Amino acid sequence: MSEQDEPFGAISEKDWQRLEKAAIAVRERAYVPYSRFPVGAALLTPDGDIVVGCNVENATIGATVCAERNAIGTAVASNQREFVALCVVTDVDEPSAPCGICRQVLAEFCDDLPILMINTRGDRRFTTLDQLLPMRFSGRDFLEKG
Numbered sequence: 001m002s003e004q005d006e007p008f009g010a011i012s013e014k015d016w017q018r019l020e021k022a023a024i025a026v027r028e029r030a031y032v033p034y035s036r037f038p039v040g041a042a043l044l045t046p047d048g049d050i051v052v053g054c055n056v057e058n059a060t061i062g063a064t065v066c067a068e069r070n071a072i073g074t075a076v077a078s079n080q081r082e083f084v085a086l087c088v089v090t091d092v093d094e095p096s097a098p099c100g101i102c103r104q105v106l107a108e109f110c111d112d113l114p115i116l117m118i119n120t121r122g123d124r125r126f127t128t129l130d131q132l133l134p135m136r137f138s139g140r141d142f143l144e145k146g
Contacts, residue, residue: 009114
């Protein structure tokens with residue numbers, strides 16, 4: 001078995017492929033008239049459901065919502081608050097990681113999370129939320145007073 005065939009983060013290759021397909025499809029629906037940088041994201045729940053999101057830009061830029069946060073928002077609206085994997089699709093030479101704000105939002109719901117970053121040419125890069133956001137601030141910080 002090659003390294004490519006081995007499951008990452010205890011997620012099967014079949015589930016990674018499902019996430020990849022969903023993220024690629026939703027990326028096509030991104031609203032990006034300013035940056036022309038469409039992003040698709042797909043979250044996997046413990047029950048095997050997939051929740052997707054794409055980025056939605058705004059002329060004020062600050063009101064733009066990233067694909068990962070849109071996926072989280074959709075999931076929460078559907079009463080899903082636990083996630084076991086994330087796939088993010090971009091069209092750049094090196095697959096892109098979630099931005100800092102998205103990392104913090106993901107940390108609100110996940111202690112750690114295996115993440116697959118891919119580009120539209122199929123280059124894959126695996127990481128984890130712990131690697132992207134070490135020593136993160138979380139709700140536990142409120143509870144650990146004194």
